[in-house]
Amino acid sequence: MLERHVLFCHGSDCKDRGAEKTMDAMCEAIDAKRLDHRVLTTRTRCLGVCAEGPVVVVYPDGVWYGDVRAKTGRKIVEQHLQHGTPLDDHVIHRVE
Numbered sequence: 658m659l660e661r662h663v664l665f666c667h668g669s670d671c672k673d674r675g676a677e678k679t680m681d682a683m684c685e686a687i688d689a690k691r692l693d694h695r696v697l698t699t700r701t702r703c704l705g706v707c708a709e710g711p712v713v714v715v716y717p718d719g720v721w722y723g724d725v726r727a728k729t730g731r732k733i734v735e736q737h738l739q740h741g742t743p744l745d746d747h748v749i750h751r752v753e
């Protein structure tokens with residue numbers, strides 16, 4: 658059953674900061690942990706907070722992450738997507 662939807666900003670600023678590597682690392686981790694049937698992933702256009710990039714958003718939790726490099730992305734997969742606890746250090750916004 659689908660539990661979460663992860664949005665990867667692929668606007669030009671986030672791409673310049675390594676969004677592709679972030680997405681690759683997170684998708685590999687999602688597959689390795691066999692979360693692919695529970696987590697949907699989507700590339701997006703600019704999400705409007707370019708200075709915070711690379712930006713990754715997790716719904717339905719409404720958690721927006723900034724400065725998500727590959728290593729941080731893998732932590733988000735393990736801590737948030739697998740165990741349900743957001744990685745507070747990189748949260749830039751929460752949709753209530």
Ligand code: FES
Nearest residue numbers: 668671703706707
């Ligand atoms: S390019 Fe990612 S928020 Fe604008």
